[in-house]
Amino acid sequence: MNKTGKFLLKSLFKKPISEKFPKGPLPEMSENYRGFPKHKPEKCIGCGICIYFCPTNAIRMEDNTDGKIYIIDKGKCISCKQCADACPMGAIEFINTPVMSVFDKKNMVDTTKVEFVKCKSCGELMPKPALLATKNLKKKDNVPSYLFLCPKCRRVFEK
Numbered sequence: 001m002n003k004t005g006k007f008l009l010k011s012l013f014k015k016p017i018s019e020k021f022p023k024g025p026l027p028e029m030s031e032n033y034r035g036f037p038k039h040k041p042e043k044c045i046g047c048g049i050c051i052y053f054c055p056t057n058a059i060r061m062e063d064n065t066d067g068k069i070y071i072i073d074k075g076k077c078i079s080c081k082q083c084a085d086a087c088p089m090g091a092i093e094f095i096n097t098p099v100m101s102v103f104d105k106k107n108m109v110d111t112t113k114v115e116f117v118k119c120k121s122c123g124e125l126m127p128k129p130a131l132l133a134t135k136n137l138k139k140k141d142n143v144p145s146y147l148f149l150c151p152k153c154r155r156v157f158e159k
Contacts, residue, residue, distance in 0.1 A: 045127035050083035
């Protein structure tokens with residue numbers, strides 16, 4: 001019997017060399033670990049500033065019939081946090097959990113849908129008026145009527 005055969009025979013009844021990771025719960029990450037972006041569609045107004053500030057093009061936006069779909073590719077993300085810093089509504093936050101290697105490339109891509117309302121004048125899609133209202137309003141229901149119009153119609157409404 002050659003060396004390979006002897007090695008295979010000895011290894012047949014031993015424990016495996018590698019183990020499945022993580023064996024237990026995920027390890028705690030330090031405060032310095034930035035993590036990966038998580039999109040919060042309930043706060044998003046669809047301005048696209050996060051896409052402009054992302055240096056690796058990890059964030060993209062696609063139009064849908066009743067809103068927009070945000071796609072964040074964690075495989076391209078370098079955790080620079082520029083998208084979260086640029087977002088005026090705080091719709092992107094960084095989660096402090098590590099992203100492990102995956103077998104399927106689709107697991108590295110987060111997709112969220114941002115729903116919009118239609119302008120009362122022209123029917124164009126726009127962010128929800130409650131999101132555009134200033135924080136000084138005491139009641140969420142007390143949204144000014146001009147916020148139910150898209151920016152184009154708002155300019156005509158003000159004249």
